[in-house]
Amino acid sequence: MADSQFPSHGLVARGGSPRALPLAAYREAIGLDEPFRPAAAPAPADLLDDHVRTVLRLLGGDPAVPRLGVRAGSPPDPGTADATTARQLLRALLTVRPPGPLPGAAAGLLDAVLGAERRLRPAVAVAQLPSIGEEFPRTRYRAAPHTALWRGDITTLAADAIVNAANSALLGCFRPFHPCIDNAIHSAAGPRLRDDCATVMALQGAAEPTGTAKITRGHHLPARHVLHTVGPITDGRPRTGDAAALAASYRACLDLAAEVGTVRTLAFCAVSTGVFGYPKDEAALVALRTVADWLAAHPGRFDRIVFTVFRADDETAYRRALGTAT
Incomplete structure (x- = not known):
């Protein structure tokens, strides 16, 4: 910026x-002095990959998608991408995305993903x-x-x-x-x-x-x-x-x-x-x-x-x- x-x-x-x-x-x-309260609990380890793919689907029409070099509404299919590729795509999308609320259920699901990833980093x-x-x-x-x-x-x-x-x-x-x-x-x-x-x-x-x-x-x-x-x-x-x-x-x-x-x-x-x-x-x-x-x-x-x-x-x-x- x-x-x-x-x-x-x-x-x-x-x-x-x-x-x-x-x-x-x-x-x-x-809200500096307020404790952070995520919208959802961390995803269970066995559901983490599914949560990542679901968040990607929900963000498929996000205006930031074209910044990744793919057509809006058509990111790589989260359903066929391997877990590592899906997580990298989500991280890249969040990196280029400007400030602003996430659509619909994406905020809670992303909180579940990020909470689970924090648990995986001792x-x-x-x-x-x-x-x-x-x-x-x-x-x-x-x-x-x-x-x-x-x-x-x-x-x-x-x-x-x-x-x-x-x-x-x-x-x-x-x-x-x-x-x-x-x-x-x-x-x-x-x-x-x-x-x-x-x-x-x-x-x-x-x-x-x-x-x-x-x-x-x-x-x-x-x-x-x-x-x-x-x-x-x-x-x-x-x-x-x-x-x-x-x-x-x-x-x-x-x-x-x-x-x-x-x-x-x-x-x-x-x-x-x-x-x-x-x-x-x-x-x-x-x-x-x-x-x-x-x-x-x-x-x-x-x-x-x-x-x-x-x-x-x-x-x-x-x-x-x-x-x-x-």
Whole structure:
């Protein structure tokens, strides 16, 4: 989605830079403090494939279908597609589909599918993760007792909130199977996450500025909330001010999470290091130092902060950074 879809409506501060919407202006509109209640219970494992095919049939006439390169009303026959193909087609359709309600019974059936898929992905409890101090006893990192480094799929982490590296439209990735964390989080959470983001952005009336954050519910994720932040785009060549912008993203997430009393554990992804191109070693140092500074200024606010990495080179970058961070 292009930034131009969110023209500024009085949300421009002096100097011409956009001003982000405060939590109080959208908290109630997205039911942030209400528990997520799916429209249906998770599908039994032996009925999951049938549910997927039924949802595909119900969405066969959806206006988003042509974006998949097939004729509207004529997606590949769900009845003949194998289970893997059917699930991939449903995921792709939900990826390209704009915000908005699902037709008829599709919402409940999709909740049953997403609930079943969540059960198939074992959740990892933050309390079970060793602290950096326990895992790296020789580190001089001052926040080591209150932080953890974990390599895995952030969509399986049962934290009170996880951080999503978003783009400025804040609606998720619209490219099927694109290997970005934005896509992975929206796919696991389900389309209500995009709906919530659309509500927030409509209220804001402008693209999300770099170095700021928004918070929504997590819906089908094991995490109750998702923090969406826009980090700097560097393409591997950080410019003057990019480190400050990246640090601002981390601080914005911490500040915003602190406004929600139920958030005691928070898991960061490696913001800006994926498709945005920030060098991993430099980004890890920014993350570690920014979090340590924030925790020192707000002792006791969070029980545990997790630095979540997915690839081996991401983990290596943090391990190297922990050798120098203080």
